[in-house]
Amino acid sequence: MPLTLASIRQAPKAVLHDHLDGGLRPGTVLDLAAQCGYDQLPAQDADALGNWFRDAADSGSLERYLETFAHTTAVMQTAEGLRRVARECALDLAEDGVVYAEVRFAPEQHLQRGLSLDEVVEHTLAGFRESEQLAAEAGTPIRVVCLLTAMRHAARSLEIAELTVRWRDRGVGGFDIAGAEAGYPPSRHLDAFEYMRANCAHFTIHAGEAFGLPSIHEAVAFCGCERLGHGVRITDDITDSESGPKLGLVANYVRDQRIPLELCPSSNVQTGAVPSLEKHPFDLLARLRFRVTVNTDNRLMSDTTMSREMLKLVDTFGYGWSDLERFTINAMKSAFIAFPERLRIIDEVIKPGYAVLLG
Ligand SMILES: [Zn+2]
Numbered sequence: 001m002p003l004t005l006a007s008i009r010q011a012p013k014a015v016l017h018d019h020l021d022g023g024l025r026p027g028t029v030l031d032l033a034a035q036c037g038y039d040q041l042p043a044q045d046a047d048a049l050g051n052w053f054r055d056a057a058d059s060g061s062l063e064r065y066l067e068t069f070a071h072t073t074a075v076m077q078t079a080e081g082l083r084r085v086a087r088e089c090a091l092d093l094a095e096d097g098v099v100y101a102e103v104r105f106a107p108e109q110h111l112q113r114g115l116s117l118d119e120v121v122e123h124t125l126a127g128f129r130e131s132e133q134l135a136a137e138a139g140t141p142i143r144v145v146c147l148l149t150a151m152r153h154a155a156r157s158l159e160i161a162e163l164t165v166r167w168r169d170r171g172v173g174g175f176d177i178a179g180a181e182a183g184y185p186p187s188r189h190l191d192a193f194e195y196m197r198a199n200c201a202h203f204t205i206h207a208g209e210a211f212g213l214p215s216i217h218e219a220v221a222f223c224g225c226e227r228l229g230h231g232v233r234i235t236d237d238i239t240d241s242e243s244g245p246k247l248g249l250v251a252n253y254v255r256d257q258r259i260p261l262e263l264c265p266s267s268n269v270q271t272g273a274v275p276s277l278e279k280h281p282f283d284l285l286a287r288l289r290f291r292v293t294v295n296t297d298n299r300l301m302s303d304t305t306m307s308r309e310m311l312k313l314v315d316t317f318g319y320g321w322s323d324l325e326r327f328t329i330n331a332m333k334s335a336f337i338a339f340p341e342r343l344r345i346i347d348e349v350i351k352p353g354y355a356v357l358l359g
Pocket of ligand 1: 017178206229
């Protein structure tokens with residue numbers, strides 16, 4: 001089967017790094033803004049608004065990129081807003097052939113209209129559960145797990161870590177920190193990570209995106225994260241030598257420990273973490289057998305889907321179905337759900353799905 005957008009959409013896919021507030025449908029942003037009286041949107045029709053998000057995100061600066069979220073989080077401050085955004089997020093992923101998704105967001109950014117942290121999580125999870133039901137009925141089953149993010153410039157990370165543990169087994173799979181990376185090292189939130197470790201709970205850390213190796217070093221060595229959000233700057237610890245690429249201490253550790261890299265090709269280019277898709281180290285890291293995974297990050301800002309991210313990699317690096325299957329299994333092996341369930345999805349959904357496409 002040739003690799004096209006249509007055929008890749010049929011392939012089972014797993015996404016580990018997708019932001020709830022980065023994946024709204026433009027029309028939903030407009031509807032919810034009208035409902036809650038938010039009048040700061042930069043455009044008034046869905047196409048123009050979609051284009052505005054993409055262009056603002058294309059500026060090449062992480063800080064500018066993050067500004068776009070002021071508009072999406074502004075319309076996600078009510079029970080119905082959160083529920084609808086979560087429901088549509090999972091339905092959109094399912095329609096694209098995603099069978100397993102971890103969707104993250106920062107509850108602390110959704111308290112402006114009086115919801116508590118627990119209510120924010122409750123309504124979001126309700127939206128995900130509704131969409132799992134609807135997707136199964138539509139013949140595109142998806143399993144959705146929510147990750148709770150703390151903002152790295154704020155001081156609520158321990159509280160969000162506690163919220164994560166309180167809601168685990170009810171649809172929350174793990175914890176994360178995100179936001180402007182420079183000046184806010186992961187070790188600033190050490191107490192939150194220690195709390196997670198003490199509770200045998202999962203967490204990932206956005207590191208090595210806007211800032212380099214020291215951030216990755218702290219995330220894996222001090223904080224003990226299980227996965228790296230992006231981690232693309234691990235290449236700062238890989239040098240060329242006559243005998244091929246040479247790995248430093250941190251890069252070796254990340255590879256030896258099989259720490260998954262949640263790579264987000266389009267987003268990494270948009271935020272300036274890498275200069276272009278052609279220069280993205282995805283292929284280098286894949287060839288060096290790091291545990292690479294393909295992710296969307298922010299579907300609205302990057303105007304993308306899992307299938308489009310995979311197609312871009314296929315077009316740029318010449319990957320085939322067996323490569324896409326490997327990246328998908330990498331993601332599924334790294335999922336924040338119980339081991340038997342990971343195995344079940346790999347053996348019963350992913351492998352049979354790719355076997356059909358491989359012929
Ligand atoms: Zn992210």
